[in-house]
Structures are given as structure tokens and as C-alpha cells.
Amino acid sequence: MSSTPIRVTVNGAEREVEVAPNTTLLDFLRDRLQLTGTKECCDLGECGACTVLLDGRAVNSCLMLAVEGDAREVTTIEGLSENGRPNALQDAFLAKGAVQCGFCIPGQVMAARYLLSRNPHPTLAEVREGLSGNLCRCGGYVQICEAVLAASEAGT
Amino acid sequence: MQPFAYARPATLADAFALLDEHGPDACLLAGGTDVVVGLRNRTLRPEMVIDLKQVAELQPAISEEGSWLTITATTALAGIDEDQRIHARFPALIEAAATVGSAQIRNRATLTGNICHASPAADTAPALLAYGARVNVASARGTRRVDLDEFFVGPGKTVLQRGELVTAIDLPIAAERRGAAFARITRRRGVDLATISICCVVESAGRTVLAYGAVGPRPFMVADESGLLADPAARDGAKDEVLRQLLTKASPISDVRGSREYREAMLLVMSRRALRASLERLRAA
Amino acid sequence: MIGTSQPRAGGLARVTGRQQFIADINLDHTLHVKLVHLDCGHARIVAIDTAAASEVYGVVAILTAADLPQPVPRFGPVHDDRPILAVGETKYHGQPVAAVAAETKEAAEAAAELVRVEYEALPGVYTVAAALDPDAPLVLEPGLRPDDPLRHSNVLRELNYGWGDVEAAKADLVVENSYAFPMVTHFAIEPHAFIAAPDDGGVVIWTATQNPFQTQRIIARVLGLPLARVRVIAPDPGGAFGGKQHPKYEPLVALLALRTGRPVRLLLTLEETFQEVRRTSCEIHVRTGFQADGTISFQDIQSDFLLGAYADVAERVITKANYLACGPYRVPDARITVRALLSHTTPSTAFRGFGTPQVSWAHESQLDDAARRLGLDRVDIRLRNLARKGEAFVPGDTPCDGDWAESVRKAAGAIEWGSPIAAGRGRGLAVAIKASATTGASYSIVRLHWDGSATVLAGTSDMGQGARTVLAQVAAHELGIPIDSIKVVMGDTAAVPFDLQTSASRSTVFMGQAVARACRDINAQLRQMAADLGLVANVSVVELLRARFSEVRGEVIGVGSYRSEHQPGHPLGGSPSFYEFSCTASEVEVDEGTGEILLVRHVTVADVGKALNPQHVEMQDEGAAVMGLGHTLMEHILLDDSGRIRNLGALDYRIPTTKDLPLEMLALVVENADGPGPYGSKGAGEGGLMATAPAVASAVTEATGVVIRDLPLTPERVWRAIQSRDL
Incomplete structure (x- = not known):
């Protein structure tokens, strides 16, 4: 089946590409753009490992077709750091010991980024609610939530 | 995922034309949180996926006209949570929508999709039923309005005919005071499918509506017209009698989320709680 | 350096998305x-037709058992029982019967769907009772264990441990109960993934394994290659x-x-990963004798552990966990009888705690039951029976190596044991003990470069x-150089020296010591070098290296190893190097209407000897x-009923959020610095889950009065128990 042309902005760079409609945004990012920071796990929207921002809103990229990204702006984990330097939220994840195996962490960071963009000063309960779509089997939730609160206090 | 073609019609007319052209091989796409899973699992094998998100007639997302509030088909659940009119008038719908998946899901999943998927456990269904929602159905051959209670046929089945789509859901704006509450039982506190869900609306005139999900082949509602449930002076035992009578309409099954016995018991437990919360809110209103 | 919370090595790559995982x-x-699999638990494969699948554009190879060397190679960590692809039968839901390799993943998926497998569904063994039924189908072909007297049953192995004389033991109270522990799956967020490529007459494999050297050994044997021609790269x-x-x-x-002459990659879905690994489920029947003061007189334990279709390492799980089935207590008379049963289910394997959560569920719940019946405090009864440091609580084996009562007191204090508690709430406390690594070997090479930085190979x-992080801390401490100048290289059998595996919380002790010894080897060489050069004793490492390697450069290479040898006749092959002891205390609130449990406070205490990195611990x-x-x-x-997993996938298999x-x-x-690892450390990291279930269940009992002996404590299960109470 023929490909569909789209114009999508990824991490600030506009791209005109042709994608097959049966390609998820997740596969497009990982396989086509080699932006492998966005992770694949459950393919159901249950784990949050594939979380990216779409026009500033957190979405599961496994539940979106790449063609739906046409005329939209996508931000992935690679788009948060500047010149490979972590931003303050990522620094907070490091400082609070929120990273264990790290596989869920890009998704957690993106969900946290979205949460703080909507609610710059969340309570612990709000952080737990906001990150409840991101599974961490290492069980680092306490530190992840602490990191988000710390980043909030730091005003990111 | 099998290959398919993708179209993003700009008007309803274009969408109808595509629907008619591809017939059973067409698949409508709004939020995609159910559709994309189906495509990947190959339970959906369309030739044509019709993305409704650019259809001009489906904007604005939420509007008020006369005594109706209208939510269009492409309105995401997050959009509902962000609307102050809905917060003020349909707080139990806000509560219900907040339980659908994660923030990521609610940024994509639509209210209409939640209804059209016709899962018996659809969380927004009890709230929409209890608030008296109606569904706007349209096709190339015209439009029709269906009470939500008539819309569901069974698991995954609605009254939608080939060539038809839902353009919007209308909610009647009540003039009188009411108290409403949504409640559910899940296997864990985090994001989960409901073992049972319930919405209760108590009107100041004394009528109480209760709507349920996950306890029958389709969400359903019942009403107490006697005023007993809404009567603050009525004894708990008397209320339980009325509730038990109303709940005979439920026909829960056993599945991985819970047994029939547990669901039956929780129907009463959660009905009492939702009723109590609704009455408190009515009093506070 | 030691005992400080150094930031996580590799943390930056993980928060920025640059960490490279297999996929x-x-x-x-x-x-x-x-992969192609069948939608049932147990089936006879009648025929496999790959004609339609091979027509799919892009398909390069389709393998079935018939395409493999005959007899089809079998492998496993202990028994060579698992075939590369199903032979004749599929023995669990999800066992692959064919594999399709294609140019794109879409083509591979489309072709896999077109592989036609004609099969006959067979009755299967899915429960303990079914496995023990004399008429049950045999899971493992008797021909695969011709010399085993158990070959005509589904019992893979029967174990008998014990001491003293349970029959003669006297008790004021005998508590007798049965406990069940469910099948659960690991659910690592990274689904399992594998890449392989032909390489210089051999093969290179990328796999996220905890055990690159065993993988190397098994592949070398299956392919008939020398170890050196099999390179296993194991990214974190x-x-x-x-x-x-x-x-x-x-x-x-x-x-x-090797067949296609090209790199191949297999990324399992999460569902396929669930079908691949799980924890061993079990049913434990226990009689425990007590004196009126709560002293344990005897333990009489009969357990049935339900393994999957292949042994994997589950037999070892059962052997080790049940060796300590009486827990960390002084038990004068003990009899432990365990059967490891095969079934037509996902092969069970190692899973954090390695059988200890199962056995502690029983021994801890028994103590609570006794405390209730004898009118004793649940903490007191534990303190009364806990082994004291130096006490050989398993006769003849490694004695108690920690102040375990200190952990219990600490947990009790943190949960405010004994203080008034609100209605509807309850507290529980439980302990667990795990036998750590027994035999094994770890080697490390440390290269001190001429500029004073170091590469640690582990x-x-x-x-x-x-x-x-912890190995870098050890090296930094031993060499006296900044941690930032140390790089730890892991996960490549062509680059790093042998290590048995990353399991049993052994790495801090075994590899930690190997790294420390390699560094000390370097330090000895440096001292010699300084003496040879006639330099004063307090010259810095960098000055010394500059003096020695000023012209042609070079480096100092240190080698270290830590071995624990096989002990013939020991039930575990060797004594545990240390015990991982843990105490959990929990306070819960139970909603009696719905059975929902709210965890108010949850405390774990781990006896780690020395926390080399407190934040990591x-x-x-x-x-x-x-x-x-x-x-x-x-x-x-x-x-x-046909052995299919009903809650397959993240939607209906729920883990905590x-x-x-x-x-x-x-x-x-x-921290009493009483472990065999560097600086008195012990292994850590498994303890926190070993006593969770009995602690929480005990709290639920205090809150509601109901005793539950099956897991998990779902709202429905708790509600049912409350209903029975109220009858």
C-alpha cells in the first residue's frame, strides 16, 4: 500500500517524509529516525515506556499512527536535553536515585515533563496520579516521585 | 499491522463518501487508543482507515445550545476535564473520564470512542446514561438522535448501521439542583479496567437514577421514581430494598477481573456509597 | 568512597535516552x-505447512523442528531438556513451533500468521493435583531421563531435608495449615530481545542476559563451536x-x-515474554509444633512446587529455598519433603528471592497463627526463636551470620509496633532468609592506565x-583514584574474564572481592615498581606511573578472583557464602465492604553488613x-481449562503503579560489617520482597480477624474471607 506524505516536526526539526499508514508513531521514531530513546514494551498504552509529547501533550506513541503526526509537533526524550546535557528534570532524576535499570525512565521523564507543564507545583498525590500510566518494575516509584517534586521546587 | 490506506476527510460529506465506498472494510479513527491496538493485534483488518480529527463540522469540541451541551466525536477525554462547564454541570462525568486509562490515554481517547467501542465496562457510559445523554448519528442519508440507553446493543455492538458515524454526544442541562457521584471497583488503585462501575444522580425533585457498567452485556440504567432513595429520612434498610429491586436488572458474569458473586455483592455496596455521596453533594449544592 | 551514595554509573545515558538496550x-x-505458536497449552503437532508463508515477499527462512539438526538439540541450565523448537508436541502455551526470518518485521509477522499448523489439542497438566494424578499425561518424555526412577511420573525430583526426629518431638500446640503461592511473571519493562550474527567462523549474540558465560557455553555446545568462537555481548x-x-x-x-549468513533479530512482545518466564508456584502443607511459651518444637513441611514444561533452573530454586524452609529459626526437629512437579505451563525459572517468598509465606504465617492461639505477641514469638549470631540453625552448615534480632527490632520500631491503632487497621511483621550464592567463581582484570585512570573488566x-557503580567505588577506594577516572566494562565474553552469573545477590560479594583483589594486585606491583625505581614510599600513583611509563607508555594489569569451591555431598553443592536476611513490617487499612487494602506504611530492614552505596541499597x-x-x-x-493464559499481557496482568x-x-x-564481601558487605536487593506477603497478610488479619492462606490478597479474596467470617 502506498506511503503517505507527512510533514512532522520532531524535536524542533521539521521533516517531510513518506510513511506507510500502518506504521505507529513509535516505530517511525525508533526505526526511521533512529530516535531509540523512546521505548517499546506493552504496545497497549498500559506501560507508558513509549511516552512522547504531541503538541505538548503526553501520549503513548504506540497507540498513534505516524500519519496522525502530520502537521504536529513531536518531542521525544532526545529533545529534552540540550547538547547532550540533561535538563533540570533529568538532573533531578539522577540526583534522587530514580534510575535503576532505566528502561522506563525516558517515558517517566516525558510524563513528568507533561505533568509539570500542566501543574508546576503538584502535590505528592498529584505526582502519583500523573505518573500512574508509567510502569517501573524496578519499583523506583518513591524516588521517581521525589525527583518530580524536587524538579518542581527548582522551578522547571 | 496489515497494510491499509489512510484518509483524513475535511468534511462530514467526505467522510460519508469514504464510509460508503469502503463499506465493511472501512474503519473510523478518532483517538486511536482502541483502534490501533486492534490493528496491531489484527483483530481489525480494514482497507481504509478514516481519521475524523480534521472534519470541520466536529469543531468546536464542546458547545452549548439551549438546554443541551454538545461534545463532538473527536473530543478527547482530557478536553472534557479541561472544560469548566462540564465540571460545573456534570461532575460525575469528570470523575468517570478521569478513570479512563492514564493521562497519556486521556490525551488521545475520545468520549465518543469510549461509547462506540461499546465495552460493557466503558467507564464513561454509566455517567452519560445517568445524565440522560443522547447520541447524534449521521450518514450520507441523514441524521438521527438516539438515547444512549438505546444505543448499546451488546458487547462491542451498537445501533450504528453501515455508513453511519457518531458526530456528537448531547447532554441535557438540568435546571434543577442535583447531586451525582461516580464510583468503581478495580483490582488495583492505579489505572485499571473496572470490575464494576456505577454512576448515581439524585435530582432535587426526588428522582434517583443509577447507571452501571461491567455488570451485564451492556451498560444500563435504572431509576427510582418513588423518591425513597433520595429521602434523607428513609431508613438504610428500606433503601437497600429499593436498590436490590433495581439491581435485578444486572446480570454480571465471572471473568479475570472478578466473579459474578463479587460483582453482585459490590453492586449493592457501591450503590449505597454512590447514593450517599450523591445525597451529600445534593445537600451541599 | 565506600559507604557514600555515588551517583549511578550510566545514569546520564538513561535519563537522556542514549542508553542502548538490545532493541x-x-x-x-x-x-x-x-515465532509461531499455538493457542493451547498442550498439543500434538500433526503437520506444519510453510508453503503459503514462504511465498510472502521478503521471507528468507522458515525453521521448524524438521529443519534443525536431528535429534533436535536440547538445552537448559541444569537439564538438557528444552528443544530449540517444539518437537512433536507443544508443551506450554506459547512454545514456538516455527520461526520465520524476513527482510522486514511486517513480512515476518504476515508470514508467521500464514504458517499452517495442524495440531491435536491434548489433555494437559496445569495444576499440582493434575501433575500428581497417576493417569496424567507425562510432561517430559521418559526417554530424556532413562536412568531416573521417576521418569514415568511428572515428579522431576523429590527432596528430603531434615534433622532430629519430628515423630518424637513434643509440642503443646501443633499448628497445621496449607498455603498457596501463585504463578507470577517477571514483567521486566524491557521485553526479551535477541540478536545474532555470523562472525569469523563463529557467531556473536547480543542478549540482555544476566549470564553471558552460560549462554556462551550452551550455544557453543548446541552449535558444536569452541567457546572462543561464540561471543556473547550482554548490554545492560x-x-x-x-x-x-x-x-x-x-x-x-x-x-x-548461521543458516541465513545474516544478522537476525528477535524482539519478543511483552505477551511472548510472559509466556517465556514465571515464578514457580506452590502448595505448602505445614505442621509446626510449639511449646506454650512460643518456642518452636518442630517443623514438618510437605511442599509441591509446580514447575513448567522444562526444568530451566527451577529445580535449583526449589532445592535452595526449601533447604531453609524453616526460616531463620532454631528448630530442634525438622522434616522437609518437597516435590518438584512438571506441568504444561510456562517454564518457571529464577525470580528475585529464588523460592524464598514462597517458603516464607508458610513459615511466617505459621508463627502468626501460633502467636494468636498462644496469646503471644507476634514480634516476641519471632525474637524467641530467631537464631543468634554464630548459631548453626541448619545443623552443620553456615551459622547465623548477623544480628537478626536487631533487624526485627528496627522494623518493629519503625512501624510503631504495640502502639494504639485505629479501627479497621492492622500491623504485621515478618522475616525471611535466603541462602546466598554457594559455589561459584568471579574473575576481574583491572587495568591501571599510564595516566592514572583505570578500566575494570567484570x-x-x-x-x-x-x-x-559499586564496583567502581571498590576500585576507586582500593586504587585511591577518583571514581570519575574509572570505567567499568561488562557484558562481553570476548572482553571480560569469566563470571559465573549475576544472581543470588552475589555480585557485591564475589565480583566485589575479585575487583578488590585485582586492585590490590596492582597496588603490590606499584609498590614493587616504586622500590625498583628507588622512589619514596608516599609518591602518588600518578607520579609513579609517569616515572615508570614516561617514554613508551604501558599499564599495570591486576588480576583478581573469588571462588567458592564445590563441596561434595553438600545438599546445595556448597555452603551459603552468607545469608540475606530481611524483615518487613506493614500497616494496612482494610475496606470491609469491598475487601480493598490500603497500605498505610511499609517498612523493610535489610541486614547488608555494610551498605557500600546507601542510596543504591x-x-x-x-x-x-x-x-x-x-x-x-x-x-x-x-x-x-486448556492451559492458556487468560490474563496474557499488560491489560489484565496487573503490577503495582x-x-x-x-x-x-x-x-x-x-550494618555490622559482618559479611564476606568487601568491607564486611553482604549481598542485597532481594530481601525487600521475601517477607512482603506474610507481613501484609498478618496486618490484614489484625485489621479484620480473617486469615488468608492463598495469594494474592485481591479485593475479592479479602471480601470473601470477610463474608465467611460473618456467616
């Missing part, structure tokens, strides 16, 4: 592999928990790479526990506790 590796001209796993400890599909992808896998212990809450409250694999956390969590440690 992130892209080799040119790679073929994509998709995205969570493992025992699920990535032993080879699964590595032999298949290696074979496919075969450990850093799967989230932070081994990379806390992360591991809290993480383990959260995982323990999974099997305690919500996790269980449900099977239907942020909202399922206790309102308050505490992870505490006891």
Missing part, C-alpha cells in the same frame, strides 16, 4: 524473526529479576544467523541494581518491596 541496536541487513538489561538469567531463544537466533550484568530494597506488593496484592497468572504505593515507605539497613 536499540541496529545492524545493517538484519533479518527480523517472528532493562530489568531482569532472574527472568534473563538463563538462555531461552539464544540458540535459535544463533542457528538462524562479567557482572548491571540490570538496575547498580553493580557498575535503598532503591533496591524499596523496589523489591514494591515488587513484593505485586504478588501479595494483585499478581497471578490465570489459566483456562505509583498509585498502589504505600502512603509511606521506609527502607532501613542494619
Whole structure:
């Protein structure tokens, strides 16, 4: 089946590409753009490992077709750091010991980024609610939530 | 995922034309949180996926006209949570929508999709039923309005005919005071499918509506017209009698989320709680 | 350096998305592999027709058992019982019967769907009772164990441990109960993934394994290659928990790479990963005798552990866990009888705690039952029976190596044991003990470069526990150089020296000592070098290196090893190097109307000897506790009548989320520097989940008066128990 042309902005760079409609945004990012920071796990929207921002809103990229990204702006984990330097939220994840195996962490960071963009000063309960779509089997939730609160206090 | 073609019609007319052209091989796409899973699992094998998100007639997302509030088909659940009119008038719908998946899901999943998927456990269904929602159905051959209670046929089945789509859901704006509450039982506190869900609306005139999900082949509602449930002076035992009578309409099954016995018991437990919360809110209103 | 919370090595790459996991590796001209499996638990394969599938554009190879060397090679960590692809029968839901390799993943998927398998569904063994039924079908072909007297049954092995004379033991109270522990799965967020490519007359495999050297050994044997021609590259796993400890599909992808002459990659879905690994479920029947003051007189334990279709390492799980089935207590007379049963289910394997959560569920619940009947405090009864330091609580074996009572007192204090508690709430406290690594060997090479920086070569896998950080701390401390100037290289059998495996919380002790010894080897060489050069004793390392390597450069190479040898006749092959002791205390609130449990406060205390990196220890212990809450409250694999997993996938197999956390969590440690690891450390990281279930269940009992002996404590199960109470 023929490909569909789209114009999508990824991490600030506009791209005109042709994608097959049966390609998820997740596969497009990982396989086509080699932006492998966005992770694949459950393919159901249950784990949050594939979380990216779409026009500033957190979405599961496994539940979106790449063609739906046409005329939209996508931000992935690679788009948060500047010149490979972590931003303050990522620094907070490091400082609070929120990273264990790290596989869920890009998704957690993106969900946290979205949460703080909507609610710059969340309570612990709000952080737990906001990150409840991101599974961490290492069980680092306490530190992840602490990191988000710390980043909030730091005003990111 | 099998290959398919993708179209993003700009008007309803274009969408109808595509629907008619591809017939059973067409698949409508709004939020995609159910559709994309189906495509990947190959339970959906369309030739044509019709993305409704650019259809001009489906904007604005939420509007008020006369005594109706209208939510269009492409309105995401997050959009509902962000609307102050809905917060003020349909707080139990806000509560219900907040339980659908994660923030990521609610940024994509639509209210209409939640209804059209016709899962018996659809969380927004009890709230929409209890608030008296109606569904706007349209096709190339015209439009029709269906009470939500008539819309569901069974698991995954609605009254939608080939060539038809839902353009919007209308909610009647009540003039009188009411108290409403949504409640559910899940296997864990985090994001989960409901073992049972319930919405209760108590009107100041004394009528109480209760709507349920996950306890029958389709969400359903019942009403107490006697005023007993809404009567603050009525004894708990008397209320339980009325509730038990109303709940005979439920026909829960056993599945991985819970047994029939547990669901039956929780129907009463959660009905009492939702009723109590609704009455408190009515009093506070 | 030691005892400080150094930031996680590799943390930056993980928060920026640059950490490369298996699925992130892209080799040119790679073929994509998709497996074909049947929708039932046990079936006879009648015929496999690959004609339609091979017509799919892009398909390069389709393998079935018939295409493999005959007899089809079998492998496993202990028994060579698992075939590369199903032979004649599928023995569990999800066992692959064919593998398709194609140019794109879409083509592989489309072709896999077109592989026509004609099969006859057969009755299967899915429960303990079914496995013990004399008329049950045999899971393992008797011909695969011709000399085993048990070959005509589904009993893989029967174990008998014990001491004293249970029949003659006197008791004022005998508590007799049965406990069940469900099948649960690891659910590492990284699904299992494998890549293989032909390489210089051999093969190179990328796999997120905890055990690159065993993988190398097994592939070398299956393919008939020398070890040196099999290179296993093991990038840091995205969570493992025992699920990535032993080879699964590595032999298949290696074979496919050699057959096609191209790189191949197999990324399992999460569902396929669930079908690949699980924890061993069990039913434990216990009679425990007590004196009126709560002293344990005897333990009489009969257990049935339900393994899957292949032994994997589950037999070892059962052997080790049941060796300590009486817990960390002084038990004068003990009899432990255990059967390891095969079934037509997902092969069970290593899983954090290695059988200890199962046995502690029984021994701890028994103590609570006795305390209630004897009118004793549940903490007191534990303190009365806990082994004291130096006491050989398993006669003849490694004695108690910690102040275990200190952990209990600490946990009791943190949960405010004995203070008034609100109605509807309850507290519980439980302990658990795990036998750590017994035999084994770890080697390390440390290269001190001429500029004073160092490369540490260690075969450990850093799967989230932070081994990379801790080993760097050890090297920094020993060499006296900044941690920033140390690089720890892991996970490549062609680059790092042998390590048995990353399991049993052994790495800090075994590899930690190997690294420390390699550094000390360097220090000895440096001292000699300084003497040879006639330099004063207090010259700095960098000055010394500059003086020695000024012209042609060079480096100082240190080698270290730590071995624990096989002890013939020992039931475990060797004595435990240390015990991992842990205490959990929990306060819960129960909604009696719905059966829902709210965790108000949850405390773990781990006896770690010495916390080399306190933050890492806390992360591991809290993480383990959260995982323990999974099997305690919500996790269980449900099977239907034909052995299919009913809750396959993330939608209906529930693990804890942020909202399922206790309102308050505490992870505490006891540090008495009494471990065999560097600086008195012991292994850590499993303890936090070993006693979760009995602690929470005990709290639920105090809150409601109901006793539950099956897991998980789902709202429905708690509600049912409350209904029975109220009858």
C-alpha cells in the first residue's frame, strides 16, 4: 500500500517524509529516525515506556499512527536535553536515585515533563496520579516521585 | 499491522463518501487508543482507515445550545476535564473520564470512542446514561438522535448501521439542583479496567437514577421514581430494598477481573456509597 | 568512597535516552524473526505447512523442528531438556513451533500468521493435583531421563531435608495449615530481545542476559563451536529479576544467523515474554509444633512446587529455598519433603528471592497463627526463636551470620509496633532468609592506565541494581583514584574474564572481592615498581606511573578472583557464602465492604553488613518491596481449562503503579560489617520482597480477624474471607 506524505516536526526539526499508514508513531521514531530513546514494551498504552509529547501533550506513541503526526509537533526524550546535557528534570532524576535499570525512565521523564507543564507545583498525590500510566518494575516509584517534586521546587 | 490506506476527510460529506465506498472494510479513527491496538493485534483488518480529527463540522469540541451541551466525536477525554462547564454541570462525568486509562490515554481517547467501542465496562457510559445523554448519528442519508440507553446493543455492538458515524454526544442541562457521584471497583488503585462501575444522580425533585457498567452485556440504567432513595429520612434498610429491586436488572458474569458473586455483592455496596455521596453533594449544592 | 551514595554509573545515558538496550541496536541487513505458536497449552503437532508463508515477499527462512539438526538439540541450565523448537508436541502455551526470518518485521509477522499448523489439542497438566494424578499425561518424555526412577511420573525430583526426629518431638500446640503461592511473571519493562550474527567462523549474540558465560557455553555446545568462537555481548538489561538469567531463544537466533549468513533479530512482545518466564508456584502443607511459651518444637513441611514444561533452573530454586524452609529459626526437629512437579505451563525459572517468598509465606504465617492461639505477641514469638549470631540453625552448615534480632527490632520500631491503632487497621511483621550464592567463581582484570585512570573488566550484568557503580567505588577506594577516572566494562565474553552469573545477590560479594583483589594486585606491583625505581614510599600513583611509563607508555594489569569451591555431598553443592536476611513490617487499612487494602506504611530492614552505596541499597530494597506488593496484592497468572493464559499481557496482568504505593515507605539497613564481601558487605536487593506477603497478610488479619492462606490478597479474596467470617 502506498506511503503517505507527512510533514512532522520532531524535536524542533521539521521533516517531510513518506510513511506507510500502518506504521505507529513509535516505530517511525525508533526505526526511521533512529530516535531509540523512546521505548517499546506493552504496545497497549498500559506501560507508558513509549511516552512522547504531541503538541505538548503526553501520549503513548504506540497507540498513534505516524500519519496522525502530520502537521504536529513531536518531542521525544532526545529533545529534552540540550547538547547532550540533561535538563533540570533529568538532573533531578539522577540526583534522587530514580534510575535503576532505566528502561522506563525516558517515558517517566516525558510524563513528568507533561505533568509539570500542566501543574508546576503538584502535590505528592498529584505526582502519583500523573505518573500512574508509567510502569517501573524496578519499583523506583518513591524516588521517581521525589525527583518530580524536587524538579518542581527548582522551578522547571 | 496489515497494510491499509489512510484518509483524513475535511468534511462530514467526505467522510460519508469514504464510509460508503469502503463499506465493511472501512474503519473510523478518532483517538486511536482502541483502534490501533486492534490493528496491531489484527483483530481489525480494514482497507481504509478514516481519521475524523480534521472534519470541520466536529469543531468546536464542546458547545452549548439551549438546554443541551454538545461534545463532538473527536473530543478527547482530557478536553472534557479541561472544560469548566462540564465540571460545573456534570461532575460525575469528570470523575468517570478521569478513570479512563492514564493521562497519556486521556490525551488521545475520545468520549465518543469510549461509547462506540461499546465495552460493557466503558467507564464513561454509566455517567452519560445517568445524565440522560443522547447520541447524534449521521450518514450520507441523514441524521438521527438516539438515547444512549438505546444505543448499546451488546458487547462491542451498537445501533450504528453501515455508513453511519457518531458526530456528537448531547447532554441535557438540568435546571434543577442535583447531586451525582461516580464510583468503581478495580483490582488495583492505579489505572485499571473496572470490575464494576456505577454512576448515581439524585435530582432535587426526588428522582434517583443509577447507571452501571461491567455488570451485564451492556451498560444500563435504572431509576427510582418513588423518591425513597433520595429521602434523607428513609431508613438504610428500606433503601437497600429499593436498590436490590433495581439491581435485578444486572446480570454480571465471572471473568479475570472478578466473579459474578463479587460483582453482585459490590453492586449493592457501591450503590449505597454512590447514593450517599450523591445525597451529600445534593445537600451541599 | 565506600559507604557514600555515588551517583549511578550510566545514569546520564538513561535519563537522556542514549542508553542502548538490545532493541536499540541496529545492524545493517538484519533479518527480523517472528515465532509461531499455538493457542493451547498442550498439543500434538500433526503437520506444519510453510508453503503459503514462504511465498510472502521478503521471507528468507522458515525453521521448524524438521529443519534443525536431528535429534533436535536440547538445552537448559541444569537439564538438557528444552528443544530449540517444539518437537512433536507443544508443551506450554506459547512454545514456538516455527520461526520465520524476513527482510522486514511486517513480512515476518504476515508470514508467521500464514504458517499452517495442524495440531491435536491434548489433555494437559496445569495444576499440582493434575501433575500428581497417576493417569496424567507425562510432561517430559521418559526417554530424556532413562536412568531416573521417576521418569514415568511428572515428579522431576523429590527432596528430603531434615534433622532430629519430628515423630518424637513434643509440642503443646501443633499448628497445621496449607498455603498457596501463585504463578507470577517477571514483567521486566524491557521485553526479551535477541540478536545474532555470523562472525569469523563463529557467531556473536547480543542478549540482555544476566549470564553471558552460560549462554556462551550452551550455544557453543548446541552449535558444536569452541567457546572462543561464540561471543556473547550482554548490554545492560532493562530489568531482569532472574527472568534473563538463563538462555531461552539464544540458540535459535544463533542457528538462524548461521543458516541465513545474516544478522537476525528477535524482539519478543511483552505477551511472548510472559509466556517465556514465571515464578514457580506452590502448595505448602505445614505442621509446626510449639511449646506454650512460643518456642518452636518442630517443623514438618510437605511442599509441591509446580514447575513448567522444562526444568530451566527451577529445580535449583526449589532445592535452595526449601533447604531453609524453616526460616531463620532454631528448630530442634525438622522434616522437609518437597516435590518438584512438571506441568504444561510456562517454564518457571529464577525470580528475585529464588523460592524464598514462597517458603516464607508458610513459615511466617505459621508463627502468626501460633502467636494468636498462644496469646503471644507476634514480634516476641519471632525474637524467641530467631537464631543468634554464630548459631548453626541448619545443623552443620553456615551459622547465623548477623544480628537478626536487631533487624526485627528496627522494623518493629519503625512501624510503631504495640502502639494504639485505629479501627479497621492492622500491623504485621515478618522475616525471611535466603541462602546466598554457594559455589561459584568471579574473575576481574583491572587495568591501571599510564595516566592514572583505570578500566575494570567484570562479567557482572548491571540490570538496575547498580553493580557498575559499586564496583567502581571498590576500585576507586582500593586504587585511591577518583571514581570519575574509572570505567567499568561488562557484558562481553570476548572482553571480560569469566563470571559465573549475576544472581543470588552475589555480585557485591564475589565480583566485589575479585575487583578488590585485582586492585590490590596492582597496588603490590606499584609498590614493587616504586622500590625498583628507588622512589619514596608516599609518591602518588600518578607520579609513579609517569616515572615508570614516561617514554613508551604501558599499564599495570591486576588480576583478581573469588571462588567458592564445590563441596561434595553438600545438599546445595556448597555452603551459603552468607545469608540475606530481611524483615518487613506493614500497616494496612482494610475496606470491609469491598475487601480493598490500603497500605498505610511499609517498612523493610535489610541486614547488608555494610551498605557500600546507601542510596543504591535503598532503591533496591524499596523496589523489591514494591515488587513484593505485586504478588501479595494483585499478581497471578490465570489459566483456562486448556492451559492458556487468560490474563496474557499488560491489560489484565496487573503490577503495582505509583498509585498502589504505600502512603509511606521506609527502607532501613542494619550494618555490622559482618559479611564476606568487601568491607564486611553482604549481598542485597532481594530481601525487600521475601517477607512482603506474610507481613501484609498478618496486618490484614489484625485489621479484620480473617486469615488468608492463598495469594494474592485481591479485593475479592479479602471480601470473601470477610463474608465467611460473618456467616
